[in-house]
Amino acid sequence: MGRIWRLADDIDTDQLAPGQYMRGGIEAIAAHCLESVRPDFAAGVRRGDIIVAGRNFGMGSSREQAAEALRHLGLAGVVAESFAGIFYRNAINLGLPVLTAPDLSGIEDGAEAALDIAAGRLLVGGRAVPLDPLPENLRPIIAAGGLVPWLKARLKGQA
């Protein structure tokens, strides 16, 4: 079980991975993740917590530290109405679960929740919120745990 962190539309990569920490490692970046919108996030987030956001999550830069910081902080995943294209690919490539859902209304900040990716649902407040199915072509990469392990297996197969 984890808790919900409810965020708005258009969460951008400068909020997720602030520029002045980009010269450092992921530890330093993650410590400041989302601090301009949720100053309590980086210190308060626990393994298994889930972000539930609105439209266009991860808009802006291609810096994959935006997704890596969330993985580093132990997020079970991000569920949003929609994702920005580059962030979405980065998250899949880094093994951070990212899922869209047709209706995320009524999900409250701080609620106890669990993400059941295999069953395609978010369990929160006694409800099972249905998630959109993962795109067919990305399932092998997700199953492998990200692009690097997937490529490793593929390159090994070719050798």
Next chain:
Amino acid sequence: MTASGGRAEGAATGATTLAQKIIARACGRPVAPGEVVTARVDLAMIHDSGGPRRVAPILRELGVGLWDPAKVVLISDHFVPGDTEEGARILALTREWARETGVAFHDGVGICHVVLPEAGHLRPGMFVVGGDSHSPTGGAFGAYMFGVGATEMAGVLATGEIWIRVPETILIEWRGRLSPGVMAKDMMLALCARLGMDGGRYQAVEYAGEAIAALPMQERMTLSNMAAELGAQVGLIAPDEVTAQWLAGVGADPGDWQGLRTDPGARLAEHHRLDAAALPPQVAAPHSPANAGPVADAAGERIDIAYIGACTGAKYADLAAAARILRGRRLAPGVTLLVAPASRRDQERAAADGIMAVFEAAGARILPNACGICAGYGAHRLAAGVSCISSTARNFRGRMGDPSARVWLGSPMTVAASAVAGRIADPREMLEAA
């Protein structure tokens, strides 16, 4: 703006979009929107932030080298001039990797999206990935160029391939001509306001029409660059004589570009029609490019700093436009104007044309040819409480400095006019008075 009816438009047999044509060539077979395909990459561009320091460890882990070093271009821009200890270390690592791999390396001579074409690496019809979100800039040359993160880039560097979902095309047609004092940047801010930051839906935006045909190459680059702010994957412009001549001028063979266009009757997801002649200068209020409206709505806002910088807003055409306003004028008392020309080549050209002298005479400070305050990766950042007007692409809270800093976006002309007035000002007033 009208958005005419989605899939109802077009779909003549065999008619395809520009995006489809380029992707089809990169896959070696015809493709349809929505299909997921694997494409062969013609060129991969990386910079110092998402480049060697991130991809080299992954390539080591995979136990492979570069698929084709001749198809990789490395450009340092984010941590230039190395004004922090870590930034200097990242630049040293970048240079070392360039030596080891032998890839084409442009070090400290400008921002990747501007240097890549000016060094002759880009040609119409190429399928290109860039390790930066403003990679759609390459679409101005009729290349299918898009941004990816470092892990994805490592995969490309290892295999020469990438998967892509063939996009639908959102055609944005601008009729008429821009009025004096109005620039490509204003067109993009207006589009951000109308379509929203995800209006591009990670599909292909294509710009067309009389106003686009009339734009010089670097203004077209601004349109393609800010396709990123629309959330599109690419921002394409079909190549024409302007493209071919510009490329010939940098020693690049434009190749066989005549067929690279969206066929009449090709299926369009959306078709927006706008009037360039009716567009006034635009300003986007903090903290989103989508908060844009006519400059009159923001006029009078006091500013501390005016910034002319970035791949979006400090190319030669941008510098020349700002200088038209600044010529014979001085900065308002208490205002700082910072100018970071997007490339050394553009700065040298601007110097030869007397443009850099105009900036100096006005009281501007010149910064290195790098991403600078726009990326906010170095020592230069906006302090708490500062008000800034900027020719860059993004005014997200905290991006260019302290989260309490407020950034308005405008064209280089609007930024220059505001620097003279000490408050946000309409550049057309100063053009008329000149």
